[in-house]
Amino acid sequence: MKKLVVKIGSSVLTLENGNPDHARFKAFAKDISQVIEKGYAVVIVSSGAIAFGSSIAGKALAPVSIPNKQVLSSIGQPLLINEYMTNLKPYRKVVTQVLLTHEDFIDRQRYLNARKSMELMLEKGFIPVVNENDAIAVDEIKVGDNDTLSAMVAAMINADRLIILSNIDAIFDKDPHTHGDAKPINEIKQIDQYRIFEDSKSRYGVGGIKTKISAARQLARIGISTTIANGRVENIVTRLVNQFTQENGERLGTTVLAAQKKINGTKKWVSLLLKSSGSITVDEGALSAVLKNKSLLAAGIVNVSGTFKQGDVISIADVRGREVGRGITNYSGTEIEMIKGKKSSQINSSLGYFKGDEVIHRDNLIITPSIPIR
Numbered sequence: 001m002k003k004l005v006v007k008i009g010s011s012v013l014t015l016e017n018g019n020p021d022h023a024r025f026k027a028f029a030k031d032i033s034q035v036i037e038k039g040y041a042v043v044i045v046s047s048g049a050i051a052f053g054s055s056i057a058g059k060a061l062a063p064v065s066i067p068n069k070q071v072l073s074s075i076g077q078p079l080l081i082n083e084y085m086t087n088l089k090p091y092r093k094v095v096t097q098v099l100l101t102h103e104d105f106i107d108r109q110r111y112l113n114a115r116k117s118m119e120l121m122l123e124k125g126f127i128p129v130v131n132e133n134d135a136i137a138v139d140e141i142k143v144g145d146n147d148t149l150s151a152m153v154a155a156m157i158n159a160d161r162l163i164i165l166s167n168i169d170a171i172f173d174k175d176p177h178t179h180g181d182a183k184p185i186n187e188i189k190q191i192d193q194y195r196i197f198e199d200s201k202s203r204y205g206v207g208g209i210k211t212k213i214s215a216a217r218q219l220a221r222i223g224i225s226t227t228i229a230n231g232r233v234e235n236i237v238t239r240l241v242n243q244f245t246q247e248n249g250e251r252l253g254t255t256v257l258a259a260q261k262k263i264n265g266t267k268k269w270v271s272l273l274l275k276s277s278g279s280i281t282v283d284e285g286a287l288s289a290v291l292k293n294k295s296l297l298a299a300g301i302v303n304v305s306g307t308f309k310q311g312d313v314i315s316i317a318d319v320r321g322r323e324v325g326r327g328i329t330n331y332s333g334t335e336i337e338m339i340k341g342k343k344s345s346q347i348n349s350s351l352g353y354f355k356g357d358e359v360i361h362r363d364n365l366i367i368t369p370s371i372p373i374r
C-alpha cells in the first residue's frame with residue numbers, strides 16, 4: 001500500500017473573509033477519494049483551525065498572541081474536521097482527528113504510540129486528518145508550522161511521498177513577481193544545492209517557501225520525495241499521482257527528489273527531529289569513523305555547543321562547522337565538556353561514573369549531507 005501525506009494550507013481552504021471555503025473542501029474530498037480508490041492510503045495534514053476560529057470569534061479575540069491563537073484554534077479545529085467529515089462522507093470515507101505537538105516526536109514512546117495508532121487508521125482505510133495541537137501548543141513545544149509537521153508525519157508513517165499544497169504553482173528559478181523570465185522548476189535532484197531559496201524567502205513574496213523547502217530537504221535526506229504544488233488546481237492530487245506513475249504527461253508543481261534510499265527505524269526518528277538541541281564538533285579521525293557507520297566516542301570530540309541532556313538529539317559537525325550527522329546523545333553537554341578528547345578508560349576518572357564508551361551509538365546516529373548548521 002502506497003502512503004501519501006497531503007498537506008493543505010489555510011490559504012487554499014479559506015475564503016477572503018476567513019470563512020471555510022466549502023466548495024474547495026468538496027473538491028478536495030473528491031480528489032482525495034479518487035486517489036484512495038487508486039489504492040493509496042492518505043494522511044491529510046490540514047491547517048485552517050486558527051483561521052476558522054477567527055472567523056467565528058471576530059473582533060472578540062484577534063489572532064495576535066499565542067494564548068489567543070490557542071483559543072481560536074480550539075474554536076476552529078472542530079469546524080475544520082467537520083468540513084472533512086461532511087465532504088468525505090458521500091464517498092464513504094471515515095475521518096479521524098490526530099492532534100500532535102513537537103513533544104510527540106521527541107519522546108520515543110509517544111512517537112511510537114502515535115505511529116502505531118496512525119498505522120491502524122490507515123490499515124482500516126480511515127483518513128487521518130492531522131494538525132498541530134494548537135490549543136495546548138505554547139512556543140516551547142510547538143512544531144510551529146504545518147509544512148514541518150507534514151514532513152515529520154511523512155517520516156513517522158514512512159510515507160512514499162509528501163505533497164504540499166499551497167497557493168503557488170511551483171518553485172521558480174527566480175522571483176516570479178519581479179522577473180518576467182522566471183521559470184518553474186519541475187524537478188530538484190539535489191536539494192542541498194538550492195540554498196538560494198532559503199536565503200531569499202521574503203523576496204519571493206510567497207510566504208512559507210522556506211519551510212516548504214526545509215521540509216522537502218529533511219525528507220530527501222531520509223529517502224522521501226516531496227512535491228510542492230498549487231492546491232487550487234482542479235484534481236491536483238489525482239493529477240500528481242498520475243504524474244508520479246507516468247513517464248510522459250503533465251508536469252505540475254516542483255518535485256524535490258529523495259537524495260537516497262529510504263532509511264528506517266531509529267535512524268529516521270533521529271533525523272526527522274528538526275530541532276537539534278546542540279552540537280558537537282569532531283576531529284578528522286572521528287569524522288571518518290562516523291562516516292563509516294561507527295559509534296562516536298569521546299576521544300574525537302573537540303568542541304561542544306548548546307545546552308543538552310542525555311537522550312537529546314544533537315548535531316555532529318566537522319571542524320568547518322558543517323553538519324555531518326545527527327544522533328541521540330548518551331551524555332549531556334556538560335558531561336561531554338568534561339570528557340571530550342579523552343579515552344573511554346578516562347571517562348570514569350573525569351566524571352566519577354561511566355555510562356558507556358559511545359557518546360552516540362551507531363544505531364542512534366544518522367549521516368546527513370553536508371549543510372551549514374542552522
Ligand code: GLU
Pocket residue numbers: 009010046047048049050051073131132134144145146147
Ligand atoms: N496549525 C495552524 C492552524 O490550523 C496552521 C499552521 C500553519 O499554517 O502552518 O491554524
